[in-house]
Amino acid sequence: MTxxxxxxxxxxxxxSTTANxxxxxxxxxxxxxxxTGGYSGIGLETVRALASAGAKVIVPARDTARAGAALAGIVNIRIESMDLMNPASIDEFAARFLASGQPLHLLINSAGIMAAPLMRDTRGYESHFSTNHLGHFQLAARLWPALRQANGARVVSVSSWGHRQSPVVFGDPNFEHRSYDRMSAYGQSxxxxxxxxxxxDKRGRDEGVRAFSVHPGSIAGTGLEEHLSFEELQAAGVIDGEGKPVLDPSRNLKTAxxxxATSVWCAVSPQLEGKGGVYCENCDIAPLVENAEAVTRNEAARRLGSMALGVMPHAVDPEAADRLWSLSEQLTNVEFTIGGEE
Incomplete structure:
Protein backbone atom coordinates (compact mmCIF):
# COMPACT_ATOMS: atom_id res chain seq x y z
CA MET A 1 0.00 0.00 0.00
CA THR A 2 1.34 3.42 -0.94
CA SER A 16 8.36 21.50 23.09
CA THR A 17 5.89 23.91 21.46
CA THR A 18 2.95 24.86 23.70
CA ALA A 19 -0.68 25.42 22.79
CA ASN A 20 -0.31 29.10 23.66
CA THR A 36 -14.61 16.43 24.91
CA GLY A 37 -12.44 15.57 27.88
CA GLY A 38 -11.97 19.29 28.30
CA TYR A 39 -11.66 19.33 32.06
CA SER A 40 -8.47 17.34 32.61
CA GLY A 41 -5.03 16.90 31.11
CA ILE A 42 -4.47 17.99 27.53
CA GLY A 43 -8.19 18.55 27.03
CA LEU A 44 -8.19 21.16 29.78
CA GLU A 45 -5.16 22.92 28.28
CA THR A 46 -6.82 22.81 24.86
CA VAL A 47 -9.90 24.51 26.29
CA ARG A 48 -7.80 27.08 28.12
CA ALA A 49 -5.85 27.99 24.98
CA LEU A 50 -8.85 28.21 22.66
CA ALA A 51 -10.89 30.24 25.15
CA SER A 52 -8.02 32.64 25.81
CA ALA A 53 -7.84 33.30 22.06
CA GLY A 54 -11.52 34.27 22.04
CA ALA A 55 -13.29 31.05 21.04
CA LYS A 56 -16.54 30.07 22.73
CA VAL A 57 -15.93 26.56 24.07
CA ILE A 58 -18.47 24.00 25.21
CA VAL A 59 -17.14 21.22 27.42
CA PRO A 60 -19.33 18.10 27.58
CA ALA A 61 -18.80 16.32 30.89
CA ARG A 62 -19.95 13.15 32.59
CA ASP A 63 -19.10 14.77 35.94
CA THR A 64 -20.23 18.39 35.66
CA ALA A 65 -19.25 19.25 39.24
CA ARG A 66 -15.69 18.08 38.66
CA ALA A 67 -15.62 19.94 35.35
CA GLY A 68 -16.82 23.12 37.02
CA ALA A 69 -14.04 22.96 39.60
CA ALA A 70 -11.36 22.28 36.99
CA LEU A 71 -12.52 25.03 34.63
CA ALA A 72 -13.21 27.70 37.26
CA GLY A 73 -11.93 31.10 36.19
CA ILE A 74 -11.71 30.34 32.47
CA VAL A 75 -13.86 32.71 30.41
CA ASN A 76 -15.81 31.89 27.25
CA ILE A 77 -16.74 28.36 28.33
CA ARG A 78 -19.92 26.45 29.07
CA ILE A 79 -20.23 23.02 30.64
CA GLU A 80 -22.89 20.59 29.42
CA SER A 81 -23.81 17.10 30.57
CA MET A 82 -22.80 14.16 28.34
CA ASP A 83 -21.46 10.61 28.74
CA LEU A 84 -19.68 9.04 25.76
CA MET A 85 -20.76 5.56 26.87
CA ASN A 86 -24.42 6.60 26.95
CA PRO A 87 -25.86 7.00 23.43
CA ALA A 88 -28.97 8.79 24.67
CA SER A 89 -26.90 11.44 26.45
CA ILE A 90 -24.86 12.03 23.28
CA ASP A 91 -28.05 12.57 21.29
CA GLU A 92 -29.45 14.93 23.93
CA PHE A 93 -26.25 16.98 24.04
CA ALA A 94 -26.10 17.28 20.26
CA ALA A 95 -29.79 18.16 20.04
CA ARG A 96 -29.28 21.03 22.48
CA PHE A 97 -26.44 22.41 20.40
CA LEU A 98 -28.30 22.06 17.11
CA ALA A 99 -31.31 23.81 18.63
CA SER A 100 -29.15 26.90 19.15
CA GLY A 101 -28.79 27.24 15.38
CA GLN A 102 -25.08 27.98 15.70
CA PRO A 103 -22.38 26.62 13.41
CA LEU A 104 -19.71 24.39 14.94
CA HIS A 105 -16.24 25.32 13.75
CA LEU A 106 -14.13 22.97 15.89
CA LEU A 107 -14.88 19.56 17.36
CA ILE A 108 -11.94 18.22 19.35
CA ASN A 109 -12.38 14.67 20.57
CA SER A 110 -9.95 14.62 23.47
CA ALA A 111 -11.75 12.38 25.98
CA GLY A 112 -10.52 8.86 26.45
CA ILE A 113 -9.68 5.97 28.74
CA MET A 114 -6.59 3.76 28.79
CA ALA A 115 -5.67 0.30 30.07
CA ALA A 116 -8.97 -0.19 31.86
CA PRO A 117 -10.09 -3.63 33.04
CA LEU A 118 -12.77 -5.26 30.93
CA MET A 119 -15.95 -3.20 31.12
CA ARG A 120 -18.88 -2.88 28.75
CA ASP A 121 -21.47 -0.22 27.99
CA THR A 122 -25.20 -0.92 28.08
CA ARG A 123 -25.04 -2.33 24.54
CA GLY A 124 -22.31 -4.79 25.48
CA TYR A 125 -19.55 -2.90 23.67
CA GLU A 126 -16.06 -2.91 25.17
CA SER A 127 -15.34 0.31 27.06
CA HIS A 128 -12.26 1.55 25.16
CA PHE A 129 -13.94 1.05 21.79
CA SER A 130 -17.16 2.58 23.12
CA THR A 131 -15.65 5.62 24.82
CA ASN A 132 -12.69 6.41 22.62
CA HIS A 133 -14.24 5.71 19.24
CA LEU A 134 -17.94 4.88 18.99
CA GLY A 135 -19.08 7.69 21.29
CA HIS A 136 -17.10 10.23 19.29
CA PHE A 137 -18.34 8.75 16.01
CA GLN A 138 -21.94 9.22 17.16
CA LEU A 139 -21.22 12.72 18.48
CA ALA A 140 -19.71 13.86 15.18
CA ALA A 141 -22.60 12.32 13.25
CA ARG A 142 -25.22 14.09 15.35
CA LEU A 143 -23.35 17.40 15.13
CA TRP A 144 -22.77 17.06 11.38
CA PRO A 145 -25.34 19.71 10.35
CA ALA A 146 -23.59 22.28 12.56
CA LEU A 147 -20.14 21.28 11.28
CA ARG A 148 -21.35 21.60 7.70
CA GLN A 149 -22.93 24.98 8.51
CA ALA A 150 -19.54 26.38 9.57
CA ASN A 151 -18.25 26.36 5.97
CA GLY A 152 -14.79 25.44 7.16
CA ALA A 153 -14.92 23.17 10.21
CA ARG A 154 -12.24 20.88 11.59
CA VAL A 155 -12.62 17.69 13.60
CA VAL A 156 -9.59 16.63 15.62
CA SER A 157 -9.37 13.18 17.21
CA VAL A 158 -6.77 12.64 19.91
CA SER A 159 -5.12 9.30 19.25
CA SER A 160 -1.83 7.97 20.64
CA TRP A 161 1.39 6.11 19.93
CA GLY A 162 -0.64 3.29 21.48
CA HIS A 163 -2.18 2.64 18.07
CA ARG A 164 0.92 0.48 17.55
CA GLN A 165 -0.49 -2.01 20.03
CA SER A 166 -3.29 -3.23 17.77
CA PRO A 167 -5.12 -2.72 14.49
CA VAL A 168 -8.91 -2.78 14.57
CA VAL A 169 -9.82 -6.45 14.89
CA PHE A 170 -12.93 -6.39 12.74
CA GLY A 171 -13.84 -9.99 13.51
CA ASP A 172 -14.11 -9.29 17.24
CA PRO A 173 -13.81 -5.59 18.12
CA ASN A 174 -15.59 -6.04 21.46
CA PHE A 175 -13.56 -8.97 22.80
CA GLU A 176 -16.48 -11.36 22.77
CA HIS A 177 -14.49 -14.30 21.39
CA ARG A 178 -10.85 -13.50 22.23
CA SER A 179 -9.01 -13.06 25.49
CA TYR A 180 -9.15 -9.53 26.80
CA ASP A 181 -5.92 -7.54 26.83
CA ARG A 182 -6.28 -4.01 28.12
CA MET A 183 -3.43 -2.53 26.06
CA SER A 184 -4.66 -4.22 22.91
CA ALA A 185 -8.11 -2.79 23.63
CA TYR A 186 -6.63 0.66 24.08
CA GLY A 187 -4.46 0.29 20.97
CA GLN A 188 -7.42 -0.82 18.85
CA SER A 189 -9.42 2.24 19.92
CA ASP A 201 -12.06 13.72 5.93
CA LYS A 202 -12.76 11.76 2.76
CA ARG A 203 -16.49 12.22 3.23
CA GLY A 204 -16.46 15.77 4.58
CA ARG A 205 -13.92 17.64 2.48
CA ASP A 206 -16.40 18.61 -0.23
CA GLU A 207 -18.60 20.16 2.46
CA GLY A 208 -15.74 22.09 4.04
CA VAL A 209 -15.15 19.71 6.95
CA ARG A 210 -11.58 18.46 7.38
CA ALA A 211 -10.47 15.89 9.95
CA PHE A 212 -7.18 15.10 11.67
CA SER A 213 -5.82 12.74 14.30
CA VAL A 214 -2.98 13.47 16.71
CA HIS A 215 -0.49 11.89 19.07
CA PRO A 216 -0.13 14.46 21.87
CA GLY A 217 2.87 12.83 23.53
CA SER A 218 3.04 11.04 26.87
CA ILE A 219 1.84 13.22 29.72
CA ALA A 220 1.85 11.86 33.26
CA GLY A 221 -0.58 13.07 35.90
CA THR A 222 -3.59 13.66 33.65
CA GLY A 223 -5.74 10.86 35.04
CA LEU A 224 -5.53 8.85 31.82
CA GLU A 225 -3.02 6.55 33.49
CA GLU A 226 -5.25 5.74 36.49
CA HIS A 227 -5.42 2.04 35.58
CA LEU A 228 -1.62 1.65 35.30
CA SER A 229 0.53 0.69 38.27
CA PHE A 230 3.49 2.67 39.56
CA GLU A 231 5.77 -0.05 38.19
CA GLU A 232 4.17 0.08 34.74
CA LEU A 233 4.48 3.84 34.53
CA GLN A 234 8.08 3.70 35.66
CA ALA A 235 8.89 0.96 33.15
CA ALA A 236 7.36 3.13 30.41
CA GLY A 237 9.68 5.93 31.45
CA VAL A 238 6.98 8.50 32.18
CA ILE A 239 7.68 8.79 35.92
CA ASP A 240 10.85 8.55 37.95
CA GLY A 241 11.54 6.51 41.10
CA GLU A 242 9.79 9.12 43.24
CA GLY A 243 6.68 9.13 41.09
CA LYS A 244 7.40 12.52 39.53
CA PRO A 245 6.68 13.03 35.80
CA VAL A 246 9.72 12.74 33.54
CA LEU A 247 9.77 15.72 31.19
CA ASP A 248 11.76 15.36 28.00
CA PRO A 249 9.94 16.62 24.87
CA SER A 250 12.66 15.14 22.65
CA ARG A 251 11.31 11.75 23.75
CA ASN A 252 7.68 12.88 23.64
CA LEU A 253 7.50 13.16 27.44
CA LYS A 254 5.62 16.42 27.77
CA THR A 255 3.69 18.78 29.98
CA ALA A 256 -0.05 18.98 29.38
CA ALA A 261 -0.21 21.97 21.12
CA THR A 262 -0.69 19.44 18.32
CA SER A 263 -4.47 19.33 18.86
CA VAL A 264 -4.61 23.12 18.69
CA TRP A 265 -2.30 23.21 15.66
CA CYS A 266 -4.55 20.78 13.80
CA ALA A 267 -7.61 22.78 14.83
CA VAL A 268 -6.48 26.21 13.64
CA SER A 269 -3.26 26.19 11.62
CA PRO A 270 -3.42 27.67 8.11
CA GLN A 271 -0.50 25.35 7.29
CA LEU A 272 -3.04 22.53 7.05
CA GLU A 273 -5.36 24.28 4.61
CA GLY A 274 -6.23 21.86 1.85
CA LYS A 275 -4.85 18.95 3.83
CA GLY A 276 -6.78 16.49 5.94
CA GLY A 277 -7.11 12.92 7.07
CA VAL A 278 -3.56 12.92 8.39
CA TYR A 279 -2.07 11.77 11.69
CA CYS A 280 0.05 14.45 13.32
CA GLU A 281 2.59 14.64 16.14
CA ASN A 282 4.81 17.40 17.49
CA CYS A 283 2.82 19.98 15.52
CA ASP A 284 3.58 18.48 12.14
CA ILE A 285 2.31 15.68 9.92
CA ALA A 286 3.86 12.42 11.10
CA PRO A 287 5.87 10.18 8.80
CA LEU A 288 4.77 6.67 7.95
CA VAL A 289 6.56 3.93 9.90
CA GLU A 290 8.53 2.11 7.23
CA ASN A 291 9.56 -1.05 9.07
CA ALA A 292 6.23 -1.76 10.71
CA GLU A 293 6.82 -5.48 11.20
CA ALA A 294 10.00 -4.83 13.17
CA VAL A 295 8.22 -2.28 15.35
CA THR A 296 5.46 -4.77 16.08
CA ARG A 297 7.98 -7.45 17.07
CA ASN A 298 10.10 -5.15 19.20
CA GLU A 299 8.84 -5.38 22.76
CA ALA A 300 11.13 -2.56 23.88
CA ALA A 301 9.48 -0.25 21.36
CA ARG A 302 6.08 -1.34 22.64
CA ARG A 303 7.01 -0.56 26.24
CA LEU A 304 8.75 2.68 25.39
CA GLY A 305 6.14 3.86 22.96
CA SER A 306 6.44 7.40 24.28
CA MET A 307 9.68 7.64 22.31
CA ALA A 308 8.27 6.19 19.09
CA LEU A 309 7.38 8.47 16.21
CA GLY A 310 5.37 7.91 13.08
CA VAL A 311 2.11 6.23 12.15
CA MET A 312 1.70 2.53 11.46
CA PRO A 313 0.40 1.50 8.03
CA HIS A 314 -2.56 -0.35 9.56
CA ALA A 315 -3.87 2.96 10.93
CA VAL A 316 -3.88 4.82 7.61
CA ASP A 317 -5.24 2.08 5.37
CA PRO A 318 -8.14 3.56 3.35
CA GLU A 319 -9.86 0.19 3.04
CA ALA A 320 -9.72 -0.32 6.81
CA ALA A 321 -11.05 3.23 7.28
CA ASP A 322 -14.08 2.51 5.09
CA ARG A 323 -14.63 -0.81 6.83
CA LEU A 324 -14.52 0.87 10.24
CA TRP A 325 -17.00 3.49 9.05
CA SER A 326 -19.50 0.80 8.05
CA LEU A 327 -18.95 -1.11 11.30
CA SER A 328 -19.42 2.06 13.35
CA GLU A 329 -22.69 2.90 11.62
CA GLN A 330 -23.86 -0.64 12.27
CA LEU A 331 -22.87 -0.70 15.95
CA THR A 332 -24.26 2.76 16.76
CA ASN A 333 -27.23 2.62 14.40
CA VAL A 334 -26.23 6.14 13.40
CA GLU A 335 -25.55 7.47 9.90
CA PHE A 336 -23.97 10.76 8.84
CA THR A 337 -26.12 13.08 6.73
CA ILE A 338 -23.33 13.50 4.18
CA GLY A 339 -24.24 15.76 1.30
CA GLY A 340 -27.27 17.14 3.10
CA GLU A 341 -29.18 13.86 2.93
CA GLU A 342 -31.92 13.39 5.46
Whole structure:
Protein backbone atom coordinates (compact mmCIF):
# COMPACT_ATOMS: atom_id res chain seq x y z
CA MET A 1 0.00 0.00 0.00
CA THR A 2 1.34 3.42 -0.94
CA UNK A 3 0.54 6.26 1.43
CA UNK A 4 1.50 9.75 0.33
CA UNK A 5 -0.35 11.93 2.82
CA UNK A 6 1.91 11.14 5.79
CA UNK A 7 4.76 13.47 4.95
CA UNK A 8 6.05 16.14 7.37
CA UNK A 9 5.73 19.69 6.08
CA UNK A 10 8.33 21.41 8.25
CA UNK A 11 5.86 23.46 10.27
CA UNK A 12 8.51 25.29 12.26
CA UNK A 13 7.06 24.01 15.52
CA UNK A 14 8.25 21.03 17.53
CA UNK A 15 7.92 18.74 20.51
CA SER A 16 8.36 21.50 23.09
CA THR A 17 5.89 23.91 21.46
CA THR A 18 2.95 24.86 23.70
CA ALA A 19 -0.68 25.42 22.79
CA ASN A 20 -0.31 29.10 23.66
CA UNK A 21 2.60 29.45 21.24
CA UNK A 22 0.48 27.96 18.46
CA UNK A 23 -2.20 30.58 19.10
CA UNK A 24 0.08 33.58 19.53
CA UNK A 25 -1.52 36.56 17.73
CA UNK A 26 -4.52 34.39 16.75
CA UNK A 27 -8.01 35.81 17.25
CA UNK A 28 -10.69 33.13 17.50
CA UNK A 29 -13.59 35.46 18.19
CA UNK A 30 -16.71 34.07 16.54
CA UNK A 31 -15.40 30.50 16.62
CA UNK A 32 -17.53 27.87 18.34
CA UNK A 33 -15.70 24.82 19.69
CA UNK A 34 -16.63 21.63 21.50
CA UNK A 35 -13.87 19.82 23.38
CA THR A 36 -14.61 16.43 24.91
CA GLY A 37 -12.44 15.57 27.88
CA GLY A 38 -11.97 19.29 28.30
CA TYR A 39 -11.66 19.33 32.06
CA SER A 40 -8.47 17.34 32.61
CA GLY A 41 -5.03 16.90 31.11
CA ILE A 42 -4.47 17.99 27.53
CA GLY A 43 -8.19 18.55 27.03
CA LEU A 44 -8.19 21.16 29.78
CA GLU A 45 -5.16 22.92 28.28
CA THR A 46 -6.82 22.81 24.86
CA VAL A 47 -9.90 24.51 26.29
CA ARG A 48 -7.80 27.08 28.12
CA ALA A 49 -5.85 27.99 24.98
CA LEU A 50 -8.85 28.21 22.66
CA ALA A 51 -10.89 30.24 25.15
CA SER A 52 -8.02 32.64 25.81
CA ALA A 53 -7.84 33.30 22.06
CA GLY A 54 -11.52 34.27 22.04
CA ALA A 55 -13.29 31.05 21.04
CA LYS A 56 -16.54 30.07 22.73
CA VAL A 57 -15.93 26.56 24.07
CA ILE A 58 -18.47 24.00 25.21
CA VAL A 59 -17.14 21.22 27.42
CA PRO A 60 -19.33 18.10 27.58
CA ALA A 61 -18.80 16.32 30.89
CA ARG A 62 -19.95 13.15 32.59
CA ASP A 63 -19.10 14.77 35.94
CA THR A 64 -20.23 18.39 35.66
CA ALA A 65 -19.25 19.25 39.24
CA ARG A 66 -15.69 18.08 38.66
CA ALA A 67 -15.62 19.94 35.35
CA GLY A 68 -16.82 23.12 37.02
CA ALA A 69 -14.04 22.96 39.60
CA ALA A 70 -11.36 22.28 36.99
CA LEU A 71 -12.52 25.03 34.63
CA ALA A 72 -13.21 27.70 37.26
CA GLY A 73 -11.93 31.10 36.19
CA ILE A 74 -11.71 30.34 32.47
CA VAL A 75 -13.86 32.71 30.41
CA ASN A 76 -15.81 31.89 27.25
CA ILE A 77 -16.74 28.36 28.33
CA ARG A 78 -19.92 26.45 29.07
CA ILE A 79 -20.23 23.02 30.64
CA GLU A 80 -22.89 20.59 29.42
CA SER A 81 -23.81 17.10 30.57
CA MET A 82 -22.80 14.16 28.34
CA ASP A 83 -21.46 10.61 28.74
CA LEU A 84 -19.68 9.04 25.76
CA MET A 85 -20.76 5.56 26.87
CA ASN A 86 -24.42 6.60 26.95
CA PRO A 87 -25.86 7.00 23.43
CA ALA A 88 -28.97 8.79 24.67
CA SER A 89 -26.90 11.44 26.45
CA ILE A 90 -24.86 12.03 23.28
CA ASP A 91 -28.05 12.57 21.29
CA GLU A 92 -29.45 14.93 23.93
CA PHE A 93 -26.25 16.98 24.04
CA ALA A 94 -26.10 17.28 20.26
CA ALA A 95 -29.79 18.16 20.04
CA ARG A 96 -29.28 21.03 22.48
CA PHE A 97 -26.44 22.41 20.40
CA LEU A 98 -28.30 22.06 17.11
CA ALA A 99 -31.31 23.81 18.63
CA SER A 100 -29.15 26.90 19.15
CA GLY A 101 -28.79 27.24 15.38
CA GLN A 102 -25.08 27.98 15.70
CA PRO A 103 -22.38 26.62 13.41
CA LEU A 104 -19.71 24.39 14.94
CA HIS A 105 -16.24 25.32 13.75
CA LEU A 106 -14.13 22.97 15.89
CA LEU A 107 -14.88 19.56 17.36
CA ILE A 108 -11.94 18.22 19.35
CA ASN A 109 -12.38 14.67 20.57
CA SER A 110 -9.95 14.62 23.47
CA ALA A 111 -11.75 12.38 25.98
CA GLY A 112 -10.52 8.86 26.45
CA ILE A 113 -9.68 5.97 28.74
CA MET A 114 -6.59 3.76 28.79
CA ALA A 115 -5.67 0.30 30.07
CA ALA A 116 -8.97 -0.19 31.86
CA PRO A 117 -10.09 -3.63 33.04
CA LEU A 118 -12.77 -5.26 30.93
CA MET A 119 -15.95 -3.20 31.12
CA ARG A 120 -18.88 -2.88 28.75
CA ASP A 121 -21.47 -0.22 27.99
CA THR A 122 -25.20 -0.92 28.08
CA ARG A 123 -25.04 -2.33 24.54
CA GLY A 124 -22.31 -4.79 25.48
CA TYR A 125 -19.55 -2.90 23.67
CA GLU A 126 -16.06 -2.91 25.17
CA SER A 127 -15.34 0.31 27.06
CA HIS A 128 -12.26 1.55 25.16
CA PHE A 129 -13.94 1.05 21.79
CA SER A 130 -17.16 2.58 23.12
CA THR A 131 -15.65 5.62 24.82
CA ASN A 132 -12.69 6.41 22.62
CA HIS A 133 -14.24 5.71 19.24
CA LEU A 134 -17.94 4.88 18.99
CA GLY A 135 -19.08 7.69 21.29
CA HIS A 136 -17.10 10.23 19.29
CA PHE A 137 -18.34 8.75 16.01
CA GLN A 138 -21.94 9.22 17.16
CA LEU A 139 -21.22 12.72 18.48
CA ALA A 140 -19.71 13.86 15.18
CA ALA A 141 -22.60 12.32 13.25
CA ARG A 142 -25.22 14.09 15.35
CA LEU A 143 -23.35 17.40 15.13
CA TRP A 144 -22.77 17.06 11.38
CA PRO A 145 -25.34 19.71 10.35
CA ALA A 146 -23.59 22.28 12.56
CA LEU A 147 -20.14 21.28 11.28
CA ARG A 148 -21.35 21.60 7.70
CA GLN A 149 -22.93 24.98 8.51
CA ALA A 150 -19.54 26.38 9.57
CA ASN A 151 -18.25 26.36 5.97
CA GLY A 152 -14.79 25.44 7.16
CA ALA A 153 -14.92 23.17 10.21
CA ARG A 154 -12.24 20.88 11.59
CA VAL A 155 -12.62 17.69 13.60
CA VAL A 156 -9.59 16.63 15.62
CA SER A 157 -9.37 13.18 17.21
CA VAL A 158 -6.77 12.64 19.91
CA SER A 159 -5.12 9.30 19.25
CA SER A 160 -1.83 7.97 20.64
CA TRP A 161 1.39 6.11 19.93
CA GLY A 162 -0.64 3.29 21.48
CA HIS A 163 -2.18 2.64 18.07
CA ARG A 164 0.92 0.48 17.55
CA GLN A 165 -0.49 -2.01 20.03
CA SER A 166 -3.29 -3.23 17.77
CA PRO A 167 -5.12 -2.72 14.49
CA VAL A 168 -8.91 -2.78 14.57
CA VAL A 169 -9.82 -6.45 14.89
CA PHE A 170 -12.93 -6.39 12.74
CA GLY A 171 -13.84 -9.99 13.51
CA ASP A 172 -14.11 -9.29 17.24
CA PRO A 173 -13.81 -5.59 18.12
CA ASN A 174 -15.59 -6.04 21.46
CA PHE A 175 -13.56 -8.97 22.80
CA GLU A 176 -16.48 -11.36 22.77
CA HIS A 177 -14.49 -14.30 21.39
CA ARG A 178 -10.85 -13.50 22.23
CA SER A 179 -9.01 -13.06 25.49
CA TYR A 180 -9.15 -9.53 26.80
CA ASP A 181 -5.92 -7.54 26.83
CA ARG A 182 -6.28 -4.01 28.12
CA MET A 183 -3.43 -2.53 26.06
CA SER A 184 -4.66 -4.22 22.91
CA ALA A 185 -8.11 -2.79 23.63
CA TYR A 186 -6.63 0.66 24.08
CA GLY A 187 -4.46 0.29 20.97
CA GLN A 188 -7.42 -0.82 18.85
CA SER A 189 -9.42 2.24 19.92
CA UNK A 190 -6.51 4.56 19.14
CA UNK A 191 -6.13 3.00 15.70
CA UNK A 192 -9.86 3.59 15.27
CA UNK A 193 -9.35 7.30 16.06
CA UNK A 194 -6.86 7.57 13.20
CA UNK A 195 -8.96 5.59 10.73
CA UNK A 196 -12.02 7.66 11.67
CA UNK A 197 -10.20 10.90 10.83
CA UNK A 198 -9.16 9.45 7.49
CA UNK A 199 -12.68 8.29 6.64
CA UNK A 200 -14.38 11.46 7.90
CA ASP A 201 -12.06 13.72 5.93
CA LYS A 202 -12.76 11.76 2.76
CA ARG A 203 -16.49 12.22 3.23
CA GLY A 204 -16.46 15.77 4.58
CA ARG A 205 -13.92 17.64 2.48
CA ASP A 206 -16.40 18.61 -0.23
CA GLU A 207 -18.60 20.16 2.46
CA GLY A 208 -15.74 22.09 4.04
CA VAL A 209 -15.15 19.71 6.95
CA ARG A 210 -11.58 18.46 7.38
CA ALA A 211 -10.47 15.89 9.95
CA PHE A 212 -7.18 15.10 11.67
CA SER A 213 -5.82 12.74 14.30
CA VAL A 214 -2.98 13.47 16.71
CA HIS A 215 -0.49 11.89 19.07
CA PRO A 216 -0.13 14.46 21.87
CA GLY A 217 2.87 12.83 23.53
CA SER A 218 3.04 11.04 26.87
CA ILE A 219 1.84 13.22 29.72
CA ALA A 220 1.85 11.86 33.26
CA GLY A 221 -0.58 13.07 35.90
CA THR A 222 -3.59 13.66 33.65
CA GLY A 223 -5.74 10.86 35.04
CA LEU A 224 -5.53 8.85 31.82
CA GLU A 225 -3.02 6.55 33.49
CA GLU A 226 -5.25 5.74 36.49
CA HIS A 227 -5.42 2.04 35.58
CA LEU A 228 -1.62 1.65 35.30
CA SER A 229 0.53 0.69 38.27
CA PHE A 230 3.49 2.67 39.56
CA GLU A 231 5.77 -0.05 38.19
CA GLU A 232 4.17 0.08 34.74
CA LEU A 233 4.48 3.84 34.53
CA GLN A 234 8.08 3.70 35.66
CA ALA A 235 8.89 0.96 33.15
CA ALA A 236 7.36 3.13 30.41
CA GLY A 237 9.68 5.93 31.45
CA VAL A 238 6.98 8.50 32.18
CA ILE A 239 7.68 8.79 35.92
CA ASP A 240 10.85 8.55 37.95
CA GLY A 241 11.54 6.51 41.10
CA GLU A 242 9.79 9.12 43.24
CA GLY A 243 6.68 9.13 41.09
CA LYS A 244 7.40 12.52 39.53
CA PRO A 245 6.68 13.03 35.80
CA VAL A 246 9.72 12.74 33.54
CA LEU A 247 9.77 15.72 31.19
CA ASP A 248 11.76 15.36 28.00
CA PRO A 249 9.94 16.62 24.87
CA SER A 250 12.66 15.14 22.65
CA ARG A 251 11.31 11.75 23.75
CA ASN A 252 7.68 12.88 23.64
CA LEU A 253 7.50 13.16 27.44
CA LYS A 254 5.62 16.42 27.77
CA THR A 255 3.69 18.78 29.98
CA ALA A 256 -0.05 18.98 29.38
CA UNK A 257 0.23 22.37 27.66
CA UNK A 258 2.87 20.95 25.32
CA UNK A 259 0.66 17.93 24.74
CA UNK A 260 -2.25 20.16 23.77
CA ALA A 261 -0.21 21.97 21.12
CA THR A 262 -0.69 19.44 18.32
CA SER A 263 -4.47 19.33 18.86
CA VAL A 264 -4.61 23.12 18.69
CA TRP A 265 -2.30 23.21 15.66
CA CYS A 266 -4.55 20.78 13.80
CA ALA A 267 -7.61 22.78 14.83
CA VAL A 268 -6.48 26.21 13.64
CA SER A 269 -3.26 26.19 11.62
CA PRO A 270 -3.42 27.67 8.11
CA GLN A 271 -0.50 25.35 7.29
CA LEU A 272 -3.04 22.53 7.05
CA GLU A 273 -5.36 24.28 4.61
CA GLY A 274 -6.23 21.86 1.85
CA LYS A 275 -4.85 18.95 3.83
CA GLY A 276 -6.78 16.49 5.94
CA GLY A 277 -7.11 12.92 7.07
CA VAL A 278 -3.56 12.92 8.39
CA TYR A 279 -2.07 11.77 11.69
CA CYS A 280 0.05 14.45 13.32
CA GLU A 281 2.59 14.64 16.14
CA ASN A 282 4.81 17.40 17.49
CA CYS A 283 2.82 19.98 15.52
CA ASP A 284 3.58 18.48 12.14
CA ILE A 285 2.31 15.68 9.92
CA ALA A 286 3.86 12.42 11.10
CA PRO A 287 5.87 10.18 8.80
CA LEU A 288 4.77 6.67 7.95
CA VAL A 289 6.56 3.93 9.90
CA GLU A 290 8.53 2.11 7.23
CA ASN A 291 9.56 -1.05 9.07
CA ALA A 292 6.23 -1.76 10.71
CA GLU A 293 6.82 -5.48 11.20
CA ALA A 294 10.00 -4.83 13.17
CA VAL A 295 8.22 -2.28 15.35
CA THR A 296 5.46 -4.77 16.08
CA ARG A 297 7.98 -7.45 17.07
CA ASN A 298 10.10 -5.15 19.20
CA GLU A 299 8.84 -5.38 22.76
CA ALA A 300 11.13 -2.56 23.88
CA ALA A 301 9.48 -0.25 21.36
CA ARG A 302 6.08 -1.34 22.64
CA ARG A 303 7.01 -0.56 26.24
CA LEU A 304 8.75 2.68 25.39
CA GLY A 305 6.14 3.86 22.96
CA SER A 306 6.44 7.40 24.28
CA MET A 307 9.68 7.64 22.31
CA ALA A 308 8.27 6.19 19.09
CA LEU A 309 7.38 8.47 16.21
CA GLY A 310 5.37 7.91 13.08
CA VAL A 311 2.11 6.23 12.15
CA MET A 312 1.70 2.53 11.46
CA PRO A 313 0.40 1.50 8.03
CA HIS A 314 -2.56 -0.35 9.56
CA ALA A 315 -3.87 2.96 10.93
CA VAL A 316 -3.88 4.82 7.61
CA ASP A 317 -5.24 2.08 5.37
CA PRO A 318 -8.14 3.56 3.35
CA GLU A 319 -9.86 0.19 3.04
CA ALA A 320 -9.72 -0.32 6.81
CA ALA A 321 -11.05 3.23 7.28
CA ASP A 322 -14.08 2.51 5.09
CA ARG A 323 -14.63 -0.81 6.83
CA LEU A 324 -14.52 0.87 10.24
CA TRP A 325 -17.00 3.49 9.05
CA SER A 326 -19.50 0.80 8.05
CA LEU A 327 -18.95 -1.11 11.30
CA SER A 328 -19.42 2.06 13.35
CA GLU A 329 -22.69 2.90 11.62
CA GLN A 330 -23.86 -0.64 12.27
CA LEU A 331 -22.87 -0.70 15.95
CA THR A 332 -24.26 2.76 16.76
CA ASN A 333 -27.23 2.62 14.40
CA VAL A 334 -26.23 6.14 13.40
CA GLU A 335 -25.55 7.47 9.90
CA PHE A 336 -23.97 10.76 8.84
CA THR A 337 -26.12 13.08 6.73
CA ILE A 338 -23.33 13.50 4.18
CA GLY A 339 -24.24 15.76 1.30
CA GLY A 340 -27.27 17.14 3.10
CA GLU A 341 -29.18 13.86 2.93
CA GLU A 342 -31.92 13.39 5.46
Missing amino acids: VTLQQPIGSGFGA EILRSTNLSGVNAIV KTANILFALAL VQGA
